[in-house]
């Protein structure tokens with residue numbers, strides 16, 4: 077299996093090269109040249125394996141330059157009881173009639189990003205060895221809150237790597253900020269940006285593709301890579317849990333092999349839902365992929381009209397990990413939907429960079445409508461959804477998952493579709509205590525962060541993850557705040573070049 081760039085189909089690299097580079101030199105994203113197909117029997121067999129082996133099976137289709145031993149080295153280390161609180165790794169909560177919560181937040185940082193970022197460092201170091209890379213890898217991360225912490229935990233003290241994370245100063249929850257500022261490890265750095273997530277991500281992308289920076293880095297024996305979902309090594313682990321959960325539902329007798337399901341995903345950078353799209357095209361039977369957004373609803377409008385327009389107000393919401401106006405992974409979807417038309421992708425993403433807007437062809441609009449349904453909701457509706465789910469099922473979900481719950485309700489009301497449905501539950505409610513507690517109690521409370529955590533524990537009966545409880549007394553190591561224009565200088569200075 078080789079990988080092409082969305083902006084140049086002639087680029088052809090191995091998975092080890094795609095993972096170490098992160099992004100193609102032309103600014104495009106790496107995409108596998110075909111989507112491997114699984115038979116229904118193969119999917120059923122996945123249900124008989126433990127999670128690490130399910131992952132290894134899926135990776136064997138994409139990382140064909142890795143040996144079996146290399147793949148198992150990665151999966152056995154990443155998906156073990158030492159990193160995840162639940163044995164199943166991706167736990168399915170059966171709550172509603174025919175609706176399943178796929179809880180992806182039982183890893184060390186309590187968000188679904190751990191599913192990929194626990195394994196990415198193993199992929200990366202294994203890839204670097206395979207291609208005889210003699211450079212130290214510098215991971216640059218832009219985060220809307222959860223990727224940063226998950227990447228820091230994944231890469232801390234990993235030999236041959238260092239990691240630097242940028243987050244929007246006022247764009248993350250207090251717990252997310254605390255998680256990053258207290259990060260331990262000798263090879264880690266964290267810095268706040270006076271701007272929003274898009275500013276952080278644009279800055280990082282610009283540094284990645286800056287020729288002068290690249291040269292200076294090379295001279296210093298360093299190279300950049302990415303832990304954002306622009307890196308294929310971040311995306312491929314996310315395909316696993318959709319295949320895994322389908323197989324699990326078959327095994328549990330909740331669905332028959334071959335039955336279609338819907339998948340609802342609370343969406344920001346379009347990585348998680350793109351992984352669901354890949355799982356569908358590999359062979360799990362899916363009716364609709366439901367894309368749920370908060371009031372930063374650029375994707376809702378795009379899927380419904382075919383016009384992507386980021387020229388709009390940016391809102392800070394109670395679901396900050398989805399406060400994004402430029403969804404990077406859409407580029408991969410559109411590359412696939414245009415039949416790998418790199419020219420049209422260059423045109424559209426050139427327009428996005430220059431005018432903030434592009435419109436896709438009628439053919440692509442039709443395909444979007446066939447595959448996806450999109451909806452959005454505001455903060456009040458998000459909190460009402462948390463309250464309603466708690467009232468009805470005694471289940472406490474976080475703000476991002478609540479957006480998915482609300483949009484799924486809207487979908488059912490609009491379509492009458494009764495297909496069984498998996499909702500991707502993307503974070504622990506304890507990461508967003510203020511909004512979650514306000515939703516549960518029906519009003520704001522001015523008790524401190526950890527008092528809120530304790531109160532949620534009383535109400536939800538959900539154990540407080542040790543990783544969050546432990547942060548209470550840790551000292552804050554990282555307090556830098558910079559202007560967005562200074563990001564490049566900051567990186568060079570931190571690296572000592």
Ligand SMILES: *Cc1c(COP(=O)(O)O)cnc(C)c1O
Nearest residue numbers: 222344345346347348397476502
């Ligand atoms: C990152 C994140 C999302 C959005 O996922 P994308 O892959 O960026 O679309 C949703 N919820 C939570 C909790 C997240 O951390």
